[in-house]
């Protein structure tokens with residue numbers, strides 16, 4: 021809760037900073053008691069706002085001393101850049117230009133490492149303001165170009181709007197009217213699109229002042245009057261308003277409207293005095309002297325002219341110092357600019373390398389994913405093929421009605437069993453008794469039902485490893501590996517019994533079922549049956565014997 025409350029207070033400070041820095045400072049004092057509970061971000065914000073408030077109050081000595089005392093603790097690089105700006109702006113205002121340039125240089129070298137775009141914009145903007153005040157227009161133009169390029173990789177935003185705006189102002193300052201006018205439309209468009217209407221207004225103001233300066237008084241007055249109204253409403257950039265009012269005073273004077281000229285002149289003069297901007301006050305005084313002269317108020321004119329002269333001397337003195345300071349550190353400024361470009365390029369190379377690495381990683385992942393997909397598809401396909409093959413094979417081996425081995429599968433299995441036997445093997449053949457009657461009396465479907473149930477009943481009493489097959493219409497065979505005659509007989513009896521126990525009730529009528537069995541055994545002894553064909557024939561004979569003896573019985577080949 022304290023956090024949120026503090027944030028609200030910070031917001032309030034920011035809003036009142038330019039209009040009533042006194043009030044801002046009071047809120048900051050209120051917040052100071054909570055300093056220990058601040059996060060690093062809040063602490064940085066708090067200190068930076070205090071420095072700004074001191075700047076707005078014109079307490080620049082206190083401001084630079086305060087920043088000097090805290091800056092070594094600021095580890096966040098984006099904030100460090102902003103504190104450096106506080107120092108260089110403070111020193112400009114104190115007339116200590118070399119110090120101002122030195123701190124500006126430190127912030128310039130930080131530029132390529134800054135993470136926050138707004139911090140970058142701040143650094144560029146402050147460098148441009150400082151270099152403009154030193155009339156180092158070529159350098160400030162370079163930074164203005166770089167500022168507008170900050171948005172290069174994204175859609176145009178604040179940086180583009182401010183950057184082109186700066187280029188226009190610098191072009192006018194350099195006297196390059198043509199270039200400034202060429203940029204006007206694109207700057208206003210870009211600022212309007214981003215809804216930075218105040219920037220559009222300032223750009224229009226600068227352009228309009230130039231219209232008046234170039235002697236186009238009527239046109240300048242027409243647009244300038246409404247621009248002044250807008251600027252007053254925005255209440256933010258009195259410097260530009262003072263310049264516009266001074267220009268309007270001049271335009272009205274030149275067109276003979278001394279009353280309007282005086283009105284604008286007095287407004288410009290009062291505002292400049294309040295703001296204490298020497299350059300603007302000097303210009304306003306000069307135009308006021310002209311106005312008073314044209315009104316015949318020579319005494320007042322003289323007073324204004326006197327003020328203007330004093331200020332002009334002060335300005336010249338200031339400018340001389342600025343020039344000297346600039347000349348002394350010019351080499352250093354250019355060196356820092358080069359260092360910045362170098363660092364930027366290094367960062368760009370690192371960036372490209374990172375992107376390339378990421379891309380090749382992505383490609384590798386893609387290849388692995390593709391290979392895995394391919395393996396999966398192949399696996400599924402193989403599995404399906406094998407399964408299909410198994411199904412076909414099972415189909416080829418099974419009897420469709422009873423789902424036990426069909427004749428050919430039974431024969432080959434039994435023949436193989438005989439060939440590879442290691443002990444005595446037995447063979448059972450059985451044939452349903454009077455099956456024709458079942459079909460004739462109860463229908464073919466009931467006959468089928470009987471065949472299925474006989475298969476199930478017999479399969480239920482067999483051993484694991486016995487081979488059971490349907491080798492004719494109602495004729496079945498069982499191959500018994502490792503089965504002496506006694507075991508064969510036992511199993512045959514069990515099968516016969518199982519068939520007689522089948523209950524036909526579920527077909528709607530009870531009728532008896534039985535089968536006749538034949539059994540033959542092939543021992544390891546070579547004197548008797550010697551191959552599968554002989555075994556089949558012997559078993560068949562035994563079966564025939566059972567039929568002849570009255571059915572529903574087991575006969576053993578002897």
Ligand SMILES: Nc1nc2c(ncn2[C@@H]2O[C@H](COP(=O)(O)OP(=O)(O)OP(=O)(O)O)[C@@H](O)[C@H]2O)c(=O)[nH]1
Pocket residue numbers: 421451452453454455456457459463464465466467468471492493494567
């Ligand atoms: N429902 C049905 N009947 C079949 C099938 N295969 C053969 N049959 C019938 O089985 C009967 C065999 O009759 P027979 O060979 O005369 O033998 P039986 O009537 O069982 O008499 P015995 O073997 O002498 O006891 C024939 O009527 C065939 O049509 C089948 O798959 N389904």
